[in-house]
Amino acid sequence: MEPISWHRERWVLAGTAMLITLLSGFIMPAWASAMRPSPLPEVHALLPLAVPEITPRIAAPEQDNWQSVRVQPGQTLSDIFADRGLGMSDLQTVMDAAGGASSALHSIRPGQEFDFLQNNDGSLDGFRFEKDAASRATIRLDGVQPTLAIQKRDMDVREQIAHGVISSSLYASAGQAGMDAAMVGKLADLFKYDIDFVQDLRAGDRFTVIYDDVYRDGQRYGHGDIIAAEFVNQGKRYTAYRFKKANGEFGWFSEDGRPIEKSFLRIPVDFTRISSKFTTARMHPVLGRMRAHKGVDYAAPSGTPIHAAGDGVIKYHGWERGYGNFVVVQHSKTISTAYGHMSRFVKGQHVGEHVRQGEVIGYVGMTGLATGPHLHYEFRVNGVQRNPQTVTLPQPQPLPAAQLAKFKAQVVKPQLARLEALDSRMRLARSDKPTRNSDS
Incomplete structure (x- = not known):
């Protein structure tokens, strides 16, 4: 019986221990929670922050479609x-x-x-x-x-310098020097009173030009004026300088202060060739016999404008035997010029009307005794025809003394130094070029 009683006792002890353990599981957490200190309330701090401004997006305006x-x-x-x-x-x-x-x-x-x-x-x-x-x-x-x-508009004037040597034509050489056709035309206009750019040019002739180019809004807009120019033709030197006269107008003058613009144009028409020169004996192409030709024939396309060689008054305006449509301009008591074979006159012009140098007085044709379109041009002194190519034309008067001194000091002296320096540098550069070896 004893073993059984012991067995029961052990079960009672084990149950008691289990009961204590279960009670501890409920009592201890509650006691621990009761002993924990009350939590402190959370404190929130507000800190100011710099927020970048937001620029509202504005739609770009539509571009005008010009x-x-x-x-x-x-x-x-x-x-x-x-x-x-x-x-x-x-x-x-x-x-x-x-x-x-x-x-x-x-x-x-x-x-x-x-x-x-x-x-x-x-x-x-x-x-x-x-x-x-x-x-x-x-x-x-x-x-x-x-x-x-x-x-x-933003206008700007920029100075340019060009130097060239004639090899074939003025336009070709000037183009190689950076000049456009309009500026070449201005250069030819300056010296047309002294140089025949069709007949007189020779290889080796040279020019130096100081001129202005006009820029608008940063882009080249066009050509300005020639400031100074030098042209050496067949060894003879010609110069032109721009100068503001006492009346406020600008003009171009040679180094001695005489106007470049002479009293007479040497040639009053843009021509292609001289078809007949001044001579005391020529076989007339229409009449077929020897006859004096007391003028110069400038061949040009029909309709080419003919210009008055100088200021004057129209003395004759109409048809003249042999000459066809014919105009005579009286320039002074002793000098007159005559223009023949015109295709037509300028409307409204008449005898007694004043004309200015360069003004159009008619157009090239072949009226009268002519075999092709050309201008027959005569230069008359006291009614006698003189050779227009060789006659000594009247020299214009130089600037007045006070203006002449100013012109030489302020224009000629500084610009001449620049022209000569540039010309010297260019000739030196040409002489320094190595010659081509014929054996190479």
Whole structure:
């Protein structure tokens, strides 16, 4: 019996121990929680932060779609408007809105540009044009009333220097030196009183030119004026300097202060060749017999303008036997010039009318006794024909003494030094070039 009793006792002890363990599991956590200190309340601090400003996104304005139109030869402004689908009422609106600037629209030239701003339906919203070289006019028609704005352009003059040696032609050599055709024409105009650029040029002739180029808004706009120039033709040296005269006008003068512009043009027409020279005996191409030819024939295409050789009064204007359409200009008591074989005269000119040097008095033709289009030109002294190519032309008077001193000190001295220095450097550069070895 004893073993069983012991066994029961052990079970009682084990149950008691298990009961204590279970009670401890519930009592201890509760006691631990009761003994834990109360938590402190959380403290939140607000710190100021610099927030960058947010710029609202603004949509970029739409760019105006201007369309440029370049004037073609023979076009009028009304033609250009019609080509854009616009009528005369649109053109009149533009002219009215342009006000004083409209004078720039009265005479347009080939190559000139106009800008049009048109709506989707083709209606005109804006028109732009050059008021003058230094300003642009913009007319807006998309508001309640037309508006006109004048914008000044940034004009800049830049000095250029060119030096060349004639090898084939003036235009070819000047082009190689960086001069454009317009500036070459100005150079030829300066010296045309002394040099025949068709007959007189020789290989080795040389020139040096100081001139201005005009820039607008940073882009080359065109040519300016020649400031100083030197031309050596067949060993003879000619010079031209730009100088402001006492009356405020600019002119070109040689080193001795005489105007480059002589009293007479040596040749009054742009010609291709001399078809007949001044001579006391020539076989006449029409009459077939020997006859004096007391003038110079300059062959040129029909319609080429003929210019008055100097200031004067028209003494004869009409048909003359042998000469065809014929004009005589009296320049002084002793000197006159005659022009024959014209195809037609200038409308409105008549006997007794004053003409200026270079003014057009007729056009090349072959009226009268002529076998081809040319100008027959005579230079007469006291009614006697003289050879226009060799006759001594009257020298113009030099500048007055006070202006002459100023001209030589302020213009000739500094510019001449520049011309001579450049010419010397160019000749030295040419002499330093290595010669080509014929054996190589």
